[in-house]
Amino acid sequence: MKDLNNNKERVIVAGVSHLQPDFDYTMDELSSLVIANNMEVADVITQKADSINGSTYFGAGKVTEIAEIANADDVSTIVLNDELTPSQIRNLEKSTKLSFMDRTELILQVFSNRAHTKQAKLQVEIAKLQYQLPRIHPSGNPLDQQSASGGLANRGAGETKLELDRRVIRKRIDYLKNQLKAVDKTIDVQSRRRNNTSLPLVSLVGYTNAGKSTTMNGLLNINKDDSNDRKVFEKNMLFATLDTSVRKIDLEDNTSFLLSDTVGFVSKLPHNLIESFKTTLKEAAAADLLIQVIDVSDEHWRNMLKVTEKTLNEVGVKGKPMIYAFNKADLKPGQRFPTIEGDNIFYSAIDKKSIAKLVELIKIKLFANYQEVSLLIPYKDQKITEGILQNSQVLKTDYLNEGTLITAKFSPHELELYHDYIQETANAKK
Numbered sequence: 001m002k003d004l005n006n007n008k009e010r011v012i013v014a015g016v017s018h019l020q021p022d023f024d025y026t027m028d029e030l031s032s033l034v035i036a037n038n039m040e041v042a043d044v045i046t047q048k049a050d051s052i053n054g055s056t057y058f059g060a061g062k063v064t065e066i067a068e069i070a071n072a073d074d075v076s077t078i079v080l081n082d083e084l085t086p087s088q089i090r091n092l093e094k095s096t097k098l099s100f101m102d103r104t105e106l107i108l109q110v111f112s113n114r115a116h117t118k119q120a121k122l123q124v125e126i127a128k129l130q131y132q133l134p135r136i137h138p139s140g141n142p143l144d145q146q147s148a149s150g151g152l153a154n155r156g157a158g159e160t161k162l163e164l165d166r167r168v169i170r171k172r173i174d175y176l177k178n179q180l181k182a183v184d185k186t187i188d189v190q191s192r193r194r195n196n197t198s199l200p201l202v203s204l205v206g207y208t209n210a211g212k213s214t215t216m217n218g219l220l221n222i223n224k225d226d227s228n229d230r231k232v233f234e235k236n237m238l239f240a241t242l243d244t245s246v247r248k249i250d251l252e253d254n255t256s257f258l259l260s261d262t263v264g265f266v267s268k269l270p271h272n273l274i275e276s277f278k279t280t281l282k283e284a285a286a287a288d289l290l291i292q293v294i295d296v297s298d299e300h301w302r303n304m305l306k307v308t309e310k311t312l313n314e315v316g317v318k319g320k321p322m323i324y325a326f327n328k329a330d331l332k333p334g335q336r337f338p339t340i341e342g343d344n345i346f347y348s349a350i351d352k353k354s355i356a357k358l359v360e361l362i363k364i365k366l367f368a369n370y371q372e373v374s375l376l377i378p379y380k381d382q383k384i385t386e387g388i389l390q391n392s393q394v395l396k397t398d399y400l401n402e403g404t405l406i407t408a409k410f411s412p413h414e415l416e417l418y419h420d421y422i423q424e425t426a427n428a429k430k
């Protein structure tokens, strides 16, 4: 069998620490991203400085040192902990003859390798081209300079080869954006169809590899061993999930909710990528309740929580009710689980008792503001009656002369929807 290890590119990871408190954590994570990109870390080089050098990122002495270490390690690529300007990368490459990859490019490559569906592929390619746009190099070949005397008919008149290349890339970005819009639209229609059921929507969010997909699969399993085709992909690797999956979860007491699993976050997630993935994150934006999954066995969980909150803010998800789900408690020595403390739960997604406890908390948070109400629905609106009987928490049904009298517990959203049929509100506001 072919030894895949031999094919892995060995790289040096390097970064400038200018007293940011999370520097060590971001450097560790950079190594994980390198491994996720199927490369190997040969060495780690850091420099302490008051600020980042505007032209070469590192100070001059450090650049020489990196070149020497790279030579000794027989490494030709250096991966950097920040996003660099195009000229910083050019200067570094010119003076060392090595190749430099910044954190943004690395994350884009990992996403690119993981993208399988059309939507994810389009989202990643757009972000990649946007990253490349200011970074394509002029070739230096004078023949590449287009003649300024090309005539008025020539739209590219006076354009350098570089400008032409950029125009081609911009056109491609526009084309892909249109394609993405079309794909988003079909997905949106599917999502709206789901929303018509008026079931509450719960979204799993959080750091990559925290256990969101494993939690979803655990919840799919609560009442029955759910058929495997409803399960989502879970794996010990960064960005195993790039797409959003939504599943209906049925609880024992006849209540149900929709649960969505989606792409995870990482620190310094490239802005273009966030922008591209906004539609994927729409389910989180539309959610009635967020479950933030946190890997409590990771020493950096506080940083991860901070990054998740910041990223959610950036995509416009603010002020939603949230459960803080501290997962992988089984891997943290001395951690009792499952336990609920306010909005926090300590649990393990691979433990049935934990999942049952999580359901308890979801029910408390989700159904807390439900109200018991009776609706009288005329027989001509049979479709509405059917919808309620199928999806709402129905307590009683009577068939009267005027129509169907249904007593049920309704969400605020449902109450708005069925406002015209309300007969009486029981004093059952919990």
Ligand SMILES: Nc1nc2c(ncn2[C@@H]2O[C@H](COP(=O)(O)OP(=O)(O)OP(=O)(O)O)[C@@H](O)[C@H]2O)c(=O)[nH]1
Pocket (backbone or CB within 6 Å): 207, 208, 209, 210, 211, 212, 213, 214, 215, 233, 234, 235, 236, 237, 238, 239, 240, 241, 242, 262, 263, 264, 265, 293, 327, 328, 329, 330, 331, 347, 348, 349, 350, 351
């Ligand atoms: N021991 C233990 N392992 C867990 C637990 N939850 C998840 N894992 C493992 O952690 C790894 C990542 O889990 P996923 O569910 O794929 O994580 P995710 O948050 O969906 O990650 P991305 O899709 O990459 O963002 C897998 O190998 C899981 O088996 C847990 O409670 N205990």
Ligand SMILES: [Mg+2]
Pocket (backbone or CB within 6 Å): 212, 213, 214, 233, 234, 240, 241, 262
């Ligand atoms: Mg996942």
